[in-house]
Amino acid sequence: xxxxxxxxxxxREDIVEIASRLFYEQGFGATGIKQIIDEVGxxxxxxxxxxxxxxxxxxxxxxxxxxxxxxxxEDAIAGKGSASxxxxxxxxxxxxxxxxxxxxxxxxxxxxxxxxxxxxxxxxEVMSHKQKLHERFQELAGVHCQDSGEAESVSQxxxxxxxxxxxxxxxxxxxxxxxxxxxxxRSSAQSLLEN
Amino acid sequence: xxxxxxxxxxxREDIVEIASRLFYEQGFGATGIKQIIDEVGxxxxxxxxxxxxxxxxxxxxxxxxxxxxxxxxEDAIAGKGSASxxxxxxxxxxxxxxxxxxxxxxxxxxxxxxxxxxxxxxxxEVMSHKQKLHERFQELAGVHCQDSGEAESVSQxxxxxxxxxxxxxxxxxxxxxxxxxxxxxRSSAQSLLEN
DNA sequence: ACTAATTGACCGACCGGTCGGTTTATGCGA
DNA sequence: TCGCATAAACCGACCGGTCGGTCAATTAGT
Numbered sequence: 001x002x003x004x005x006x007x008x009x010x011x012r013e014d015i016v017e018i019a020s021r022l023f024y025e026q027g028f029g030a031t032g033i034k035q036i037i038d039e040v041g042x043x044x045x046x047x048x049x050x051x052x053x054x055x056x057x058x059x060x061x062x063x064x065x066x067x068x069x070x071x072x073x074e075d076a077i078a079g080k081g082s083a084s085x086x087x088x089x090x091x092x093x094x095x096x097x098x099x100x101x102x103x104x105x106x107x108x109x110x111x112x113x114x115x116x117x118x119x120x121x122x123x124x125e126v127m128s129h130k131q132k133l134h135e136r137f138q139e140l141a142g143v144h145c146q147d148s149g150e151a152e153s154v155s156q157x158x159x160x161x162x163x164x165x166x167x168x169x170x171x172x173x174x175x176x177x178x179x180x181x182x183x184x185x186r187s188s189a190q191s192l193l194e195n
Numbered sequence: 196x197x198x199x200x201x202x203x204x205x206x207r208e209d210i211v212e213i214a215s216r217l218f219y220e221q222g223f224g225a226t227g228i229k230q231i232i233d234e235v236g237x238x239x240x241x242x243x244x245x246x247x248x249x250x251x252x253x254x255x256x257x258x259x260x261x262x263x264x265x266x267x268x269e270d271a272i273a274g275k276g277s278a279s280x281x282x283x284x285x286x287x288x289x290x291x292x293x294x295x296x297x298x299x300x301x302x303x304x305x306x307x308x309x310x311x312x313x314x315x316x317x318x319x320e321v322m323s324h325k326q327k328l329h330e331r332f333q334e335l336a337g338v339h340c341q342d343s344g345e346a347e348s349v350s351q352x353x354x355x356x357x358x359x360x361x362x363x364x365x366x367x368x369x370x371x372x373x374x375x376x377x378x379x380x381r382s383s384a385q386s387l388l389e390n
Numbered sequence: 391a392c393t394a395a396t397t398g399a400c401c402g403a404c405c406g407g408t409c410g411g412t413t414t415a416t417g418c419g420a
Numbered sequence: 421t422c423g424c425a426t427a428a429a430c431c432g433a434c435c436g437g438t439c440g441g442t443c444a445a446t447t448a449g450t
Binding site: 029104112113114126127131160166171175184187 | 220222224299300303304305308313321322326352358360361362363364367369371376380382383
């Protein structure tokens with residue numbers, strides 16, 4: 001065989017895939033290496049031949065999570081018509097995603113919560129992820145303001161406000177284990193978007 | 196002496212006080228009993244004569260935190276004039292509090308993040324705290340709407356929107372380790388309050 | 391036969407929690 | 421005021437288990 005037939009996951013990918021699920025469901029700190037290697041079906045030493053440390057695996061998790069989550073986000077708003085329709089669709093996406101994950105919340109926010117040390121590299125991944133999401137909201141708001149003839153300065157403010165509502169709804173849905181905050185945020189967003 | 200002169204803290208209060216600081220700064224899961232008793236200056240057995248378990252101490256922490264934080268909140272908005280002025284003052288309070296705690300964020304949100312098990316009693320404390328804060332925002336919004344002759348149905352929506360902005364700003368200030376989200380939320384709130 | 395990958399026993403440190411023993415405080419009869 | 425019994429508070433060694441991480445030995449692939 002040249003190159004292994006059905007392109008099975010590499011062992012490193014297996015580790016990241018399984019660790020990602022456990023880190024998200026249980027938290028990074030609460031998940032031990034033992035559980036990860038048991039579920040992957042490898043020995044401790046094999047794991048440490050792929051990763052220098054648990055933290056390196058944590059970084060790989062967050063990097064992968066960033067891409068997967070962004071994909072979900074973009075898929076959910078793609079081809080939804082106008083920018084304002086897309087912005088509203090982000091709240092529908094939020095509701096269906098959080099319901100599916102049983103209101104476990106955002107991997108990045110949860111990780112930041114258990115990472116008080118400013119020097120922890122995982123913090124950088126959180127900030128970078130949120131930075132890009134914020135920019136995406138501003139981009140969508142920018143298109144909306146162009147569509148409706150608003151000033152550019154307004155779009156910055158609007159994008160940030162919608163982003164804060166999105167994040168607020170996300171964390172409150174987790175706190176209350178219910179989607180009512182998302183419904184409320186969606187309504188607020190609708191009011192903000194109709195001039 | 197009748198009743199011990201300067202009314203020194205009871206040992207149980209000492210434990211809660213010190214544990215509260217450590218739980219908040221480092222996280223509940225990341226803080227060990229050992230560190231708590233060392234800093235209080237008591238032995239393990241003494242601790243377990245005051246608390247059945249670490250979780251019971253965690254509950255005592257959150258209950259105490261609820262009262263202390265509410266006090267901060269109320270003190271910061273008391274005597275600020277109209278309800279709309281008070282609502283804006285909540286964002287000023289948010290900014291000064293988060294700066295003071297070095298953007299460690301909300302003890303309840305952080306605890307929820309590291310508590311995926313739905314049966315964990317600490318979750319109830321989080322939900323109860325946030326429920327009351329949400330109600331407080333709705334109450335303030337209700338007064339504002341009365342002042343400005345708005346309908347009652349609007350005040351519910353307004354209170355929830357401001358609450359979501361408040362919480363969103365709180366968690367994003369933590370993510371970015373900066374107060375710009377609070378400034379942005381304050382501006383949004385101001386727009387929402389001037390009809 | 392040689393190399394690369396994999397193994398799991400093992401390391402010291404720490405986890406939450408228990409328990410038998412010791413110290414300290416109190417009450418009381420004399 | 422003293423001696424003593426009782427009880428409450430406190431102590432820290434110790435429990436089994438888990439933590440992240442290492443490494444010499446073994447296996448598998450070529």
